[in-house]
Amino acid sequence: MATVKTKFRASSSKTKEGTLFYQVIHNRVARQIHTNYRLYPQEWDSERKEIIFPPGTGEIRRNYLVSLKTAVQEDSKRLKSVVLRLERTDNTYTAEDVVSKYLSPADNCCFISFAQNLIGQLRQIGKRCTADTYTTAINSFARFRRENDILLDEMDSDLVTAYESYLKSIGICPNSISFYMRNLRAIYNRAVDKELTVQRHPFKHVYTGIDKTVKRAVPLNVIRQIRELDLSLRPVMDYARDVFMFSFYTRGMSFVDMAFLKKKDLQNGILSYRRRKTNQQLFIKWEKPMQELIDKYDTTGSPYLLPIIKSSSKDERRQYKSEAHRINRNLKKIGEQLGLVIPLTTYVARHGWASIAKSKNIPIATISEAMGHDSETTTRIYLASLDTSVVDKANSLILKSL
Incomplete structure (x- = not known):
């Protein structure tokens, strides 16, 4: 199995920031993925391979490093997902394949893109009602993601729970939240059926039931x-x-x-x-x-x-x-x-x-x-x-x- 490492390349000038890059190694062949993430040598722990906050770090710099650390974690997770997806296939792959799929993910490997393609197919075969409900749900999820797509392999319970918290924070009622979750789950399960990802049950910790409806009858x-x-x-x-x-x-x-x-x-x-x-x-x-x-x-x-x-x-x-x-x-x-x-x-x-x-x-x-x-x-x-x-x-x- 290919391994992925995060590495720091210091600047030739000790007073300037260096850059982070990812190294993919498979069958003794190494390939690099460059990033625009910049930090000083004292902000990188070479033993633990992670960003640190040296004493005296100001609030603005700390916030920057926190966002950088989150970005690195998401990138690493995505790279490992690419490796796992390649491992599931019967075909041999190279370090170059990992880098290529990471830099140019196929539409059907990303959740929002897969959903949009699915919606188009449903409309073509006349299932417009299902297409409309899927559209409503995926548009809400896309707003949560700020239009940033996500790999199917990255759909996990932590992300879905964060989405639920987002919906609650903007005042969405429980039944509407459940509506979104049930439709997104149906989309995700279709991707599983097509063997585009493995079943991780990302919706197991969020509400997908139906609350008792507020009375809407009149005498x-x-x-x-x-x-x-x-x-x-x-x-x-x-x-x-x-x-x-x-x-x-x-x-x-x-x-x-x-x-x-x-x-x-x-x-x-x-x-x-x-x-x-x-x-x-x-x-x-x-x-x-x-x-x-x-x-x-x-x-x-x-x-x-x-x-x-x-x-x-x-x-x-x-x-x-x-x-x-x-x-x-x-x-x-x-x-x-x-x-x-x-x-x-x-x-x-x-x-x-x-x-x-x-x-x-x-x-x-x-x-x-x-x-x-x-x-x-x-x-x-x-x-x-x-x-x-x-x-x-x-x-x-x-x-x-x-």
């Missing part, structure tokens, strides 16, 4: 207030309120599912759609309040039931995401107008429907089926035996209470 009287609010002079807020109410009327349908509803999905008084998140097929009895909202908006020439996606010739995903931001921004204004203590968003309609259904003693299994939940085994067992008419009766009961 029935607030839903009534939202429905009856006079917004005739503020059409954009009126539209945002209608989208909110449509979600509530349809058992808390998620915004993405509402956006992609098509007119052909409504047949013989039944609205049928497949959840984008779980691919579960759902059926909803068409009720009068739903039709009243649909009749308010002219969607002539559009295949969509709601005017969220306005042009099939443009990027539909970008349209619905842009509209979601706009609608939620206006819903928050409505919530502030009503004096709500929680931000009003389309998601509140989903939480609200479930909370109100539970308050009316509707069975949890019925609520689960109504909302398209399929993540718990026990829920699936109960759902398998439910008749959809039970769900429709539950929804009718809630709508009549308004």
Whole structure:
């Protein structure tokens, strides 16, 4: 196995700084890697091969030496990772190979570059949702790294724990931290599957669970207030309120599912759609309040039931995401107008429907089926035996209470 040493080369002038360099030795052949790290002879311990702080070192110089020492440690770690990666291959390698790979690491050997390549591949095969979540996570990690990439072999628990501390320091909530960690872990595991690195379990000491969500439901009287609010002079807020109410009327349908509803999905008084998140097929009895909202908006020439996606010739995903931001921004204004203590968003309609259904003693299994939940085994067992008419009766009961 190749060995790596850090060495100091003194200046020919005793009053000037010397430089550090790395020496790679393999099969009795030595190669050097030069650095721009400069220090005085008295700041280098030749026996222990490390930077030291001689007596009388000022604060500014000490800070410089500390940063230099950290840089040397990171470089040494990276060099050793290159050696280990070459050792794992069946091919013979030279000291020159170590130096070459250190100076010009391949994109697929670096974590951020690997993630970006992976995201591009996912978009090409149509997995845009996964690509978007990976993009959000890797952009956060890149900000933490100040856009400096890192070798896959350098991804360890210390680095990931430092990233977690960084997220906490800028006020990111536990569930969002967990979201970032779970997606970064998925990216890392893909690199392991491709044998670009060995599994070091760098995410084992950080939080990847899900905290209990802060209550986002509102009671029935607030839903009534939202429905009856006079917004005739503020059409954009009126539209945002209608989208909110449509979600509530349809058992808390998620915004993405509402956006992609098509007119052909409504047949013989039944609205049928497949959840984008779980691919579960759902059926909803068409009720009068739903039709009243649909009749308010002219969607002539559009295949969509709601005017969220306005042009099939443009990027539909970008349209619905842009509209979601706009609608939620206006819903928050409505919530502030009503004096709500929680931000009003389309998601509140989903939480609200479930909370109100539970308050009316509707069975949890019925609520689960109504909302398209399929993540718990026990829920699936109960759902398998439910008749959809039970769900429709539950929804009718809630709508009549308004």
